[in-house]
Amino acid sequence: MASAALLVIGNEILSGKVRDTNSAFLAVELRKLGVDLERILTIPDEIDLIALETKDMSERFDYVFTSGGIGPTHDDMTMDGIALAFDRQLETSQSMVDRMERYSEKPLNDAMKKMAIIPTGAEILDVGGLWFPVVVVENVHIFPGIPELFEKKFHSIADRFSGVPFQLKKIYVRPAESEIAETLNALLREFPELMLGSYPRINEEHYRVMLTLESRDVAYVETATETLVKNLPDDAVYKIE
Numbered sequence: 001m002a003s004a005a006l007l008v009i010g011n012e013i014l015s016g017k018v019r020d021t022n023s024a025f026l027a028v029e030l031r032k033l034g035v036d037l038e039r040i041l042t043i044p045d046e047i048d049l050i051a052l053e054t055k056d057m058s059e060r061f062d063y064v065f066t067s068g069g070i071g072p073t074h075d076d077m078t079m080d081g082i083a084l085a086f087d088r089q090l091e092t093s094q095s096m097v098d099r100m101e102r103y104s105e106k107p108l109n110d111a112m113k114k115m116a117i118i119p120t121g122a123e124i125l126d127v128g129g130l131w132f133p134v135v136v137v138e139n140v141h142i143f144p145g146i147p148e149l150f151e152k153k154f155h156s157i158a159d160r161f162s163g164v165p166f167q168l169k170k171i172y173v174r175p176a177e178s179e180i181a182e183t184l185n186a187l188l189r190e191f192p193e194l195m196l197g198s199y200p201r202i203n204e205e206h207y208r209v210m211l212t213l214e215s216r217d218v219a220y221v222e223t224a225t226e227t228l229v230k231n232l233p234d235d236a237v238y239k240i241e
Contacts, residue, residue, distance in 0.1 A: 001216075002163040004030055005039040005057040009050060009078055010068040010145055013042050022067045022143070022150045029154060034163025034216070035063065045069055050081025058085070058138055063161060068145030070135075072111035082137050083119035091120050096133065103131035127156040164216045166195075169225045170241040172207040175233060176200070180209070183231050191224040193217075207238040 006026055012018040023040045030037045038061065043049050050069070057064045069078030083090050096116035100108055115132065118124075123136040134153050135142045141157075143150045173180060177200050188196055197212035213228070215221040229237055 002035045002063065002161065003061045004035050004037045004063040004065065004161075005041070005061040006037065007050075007053055007057060007064065007066045008040065008042040008068060008145075009045060009066060009081075010042075011044045011075065013068070013145075014044055018145075020067070021147045022145065025147070025151055026065060026154065029158065030161065031166055033158065033161050034165040035161050036163070045075045045077050047077050047081045047084060050078060051084035054082050054085040054140055058140055062139065064140040066140065066142050067150060070115065070142060070144055072114050076114075078142060079118055079135075082140060082142065085140075086119065086137055088119040088121060088137070090117050092116050093118050093122075093124065095124060099131055099133070125157055127153050130156070166214045166216055167218050167221045169213040169221055171211040171213070171225065171228065172238040172240075173209050173211060173232060173236045174207055174238055175209070175236050177209050180232060180236070183228070184211075186231065187224065187228050190227065191220065193220065194224050 006023055008020055008023060010018070013020050020042065027037045039057065041053060043053055054064065054066070066078055066082070069076050079090065092113065093116050096118070097108065097113060100112060100116065104112070118135050119137050121137075125134040125136060127133055130149070130152060132144070134157055143153055177198055184196060184198060188194060193215060195214040199210045199212070201208060201210060211228070213221050213224050215224070225240070229240070
């Protein structure tokens with residue numbers, strides 16, 4: 001199965017000045033595609049650290065995504081770190097400069113041209129109407145930190161990532177988690193490959209726990225769902241989705 005990791009880069013995330021929503025978005029979208037997001041790491045804007053973590057993730061996972069640090073200012077160090085990770089030089093991409101000139105109403109200044117400096121040999125992926133492409137080095141896909149751009153860019157290249165999607169069932173139950181714990185344990189003994197989640201809810205009127213059953217095997221998750229419903233107390237199930 002395809003695996004992935006996300007490296008979130010930015011002092012603003014670690015300080016709490018900006019909230020990271022890209023992690024949750026990517027987790028949901030990759031799961032739809034059948035790719036396992038196995039690690040999310042947030043680090044500060046430090047070139048050596050970016051290089052270290054990028055190289056480690058690249059060697060351990062099929063796909064690596066970065067979020068943040070590719071703008072025109074002094075603290076945008078992602079390209080430098082990724083170049084260092086793969087022992088590459090940095091160069092100005094003329095195709096990116098040309099693209100910026102087409103989209104810009106003013107002559108490009110040095111800050112804007114900085115955004116066209118990328119690691120040598122990088123792959124440049126067009127993203128439709130967005131002027132800044134997705135830059136790929138080895139298996140590392142470099143994304144901006146701005147959520148709206150991160151999401152648009154991912155959707156534009158999502159067909160590059162594929163696996164076997166998970167099948168998900170949700171069961172909302174009225175008993176407390178402690179009342180059904182042994183039933184859940186028994187289910188896992190019978191279906192050891194099942195991914196079973198149990199999430200108590202405090203302020204819901206009609207149910208107290210949301211259960212999730214996941215598998216890449218449609219029949220497996222359907223059979224497990226039927227077994228669980230059969231073994232729960234009478235009138236325990238509020239709703240199944």
